[in-house]
Amino acid sequence: xxxxxxxxxxxxxxxxxxxxxxxxxxxxxxxxxxxxxxxxxxxxxxxxxxxxxxxxxxxxxxxxxxxxxxxxxxxxxxxxxxxxxxxxxxxxxxxxxxxxxxxxxxxxxxxxxx
Amino acid sequence: xxxxxxxxxxxxxxxxxxxxxxxxxxxxxxxxxxxxxxxxxxxxxxxxxxxxxxxxxxxxxxxxxxxxxxxxxxxxxxxxxxxxxxxxxxxxxxxxxxxxxxxxxxxxxx
Numbered sequence: 001x002x003x004x005x006x007x008x009x010x011x012x013x014x015x016x017x018x019x020x021x022x023x024x025x026x027x028x029x030x031x032x033x034x035x036x037x038x039x040x041x042x043x044x045x046x047x048x049x050x051x052x053x054x055x056x057x058x059x060x061x062x063x064x065x066x067x068x069x070x071x072x073x074x075x076x077x078x079x080x081x082x083x084x085x086x087x088x089x090x091x092x093x094x095x096x097x098x099x100x101x102x103x104x105x106x107x108x109x110x111x112x113x114x
Numbered sequence: 115x116x117x118x119x120x121x122x123x124x125x126x127x128x129x130x131x132x133x134x135x136x137x138x139x140x141x142x143x144x145x146x147x148x149x150x151x152x153x154x155x156x157x158x159x160x161x162x163x164x165x166x167x168x169x170x171x172x173x174x175x176x177x178x179x180x181x182x183x184x185x186x187x188x189x190x191x192x193x194x195x196x197x198x199x200x201x202x203x204x205x206x207x208x209x210x211x212x213x214x215x216x217x218x219x220x221x222x223x224x
Binding site for chain 2: 004031033035040041042043044045048055056058059091093095098099100101102103104105106107108
C-alpha cells in the first residue's frame with residue numbers, strides 16, 4: 001500500500017479482555033514504531049523495531065503490553081487484561097532505515113475499554 | 115516538568131494572519147526538531163524537519179530552532195482555513211525515539 005495501514009480503526013472491548021492491533025508499514029521500511037496518544041495529548045513512544053527485533057521497548061507501560069514483528073514487516077501490538085486507562089489511539093509509524101529519518105504515521109487504532 | 119512543553123491552546127485566528135507556535139524543552143541531547151500537523155482522526159504528518167539551531171523555510175511555513183534557549187517555533191504566514199489542525203512539536207536525539215509536545219489546536223476563520 002501507499003501508506004502505513006492500521007487495523008482495526010476502532011476497537012471497543014470490555015475491561016479484562018485481550019486485544020490485538022495490527023500495523024502494516026510502508027513497503028521497504030525497516031523501522032517500525034508504536035506510539036500511544038491519549039485525548040488532548042501528544043503521542044507517547046511505546047516501542048521501536050529495527051527489522052524483526054525490538055531495538056527499544058522502554059516505552060511499554062507494563063508487562064500487559066507486548067509487540068511482535070516476526071517477519072520484519074507487519075507488526076502486532078498485544079494488550080492483555082485491558083484496563084480503562086488503556087483507552088487511547090494507538091499509532092504506528094514506519095521509516096526507511098530508522099535513525100533520524102522521517103516517520104510516516106498511520107491513522108491509528110482507537111481503543112475504548114469499557 | 116515534562117521534557118517538551120508546548121504553548122496551550124486552542125488558538126483561533128482570522129484568515130491571512132501570521133501564526134506563531136512555540137515549544138520549549140529541557141533535554142540538551144535533542145538535536146532533531148520537527149513539527150507535525152494532525153487533522154482530526156488522522157495520524158500526524160511531518161511538516162518541517164530541522165537539525166540543530168537555525169531557520170528553515172518551506173513555502174508559508176518557517177521553523178526556527180534556538181538550542182541555546184531550548185526553544186523552537188513554527189511560523190505560518192497568510193494562514194488559510196485548510197491550516198486548521200492540531201500542531202505537534204517533536205524532537206529526538208541520535209536515536210529514533212521522538213518526544214512530542216502536547217499539541218495545540220489551531221482554527222483559521224474564513
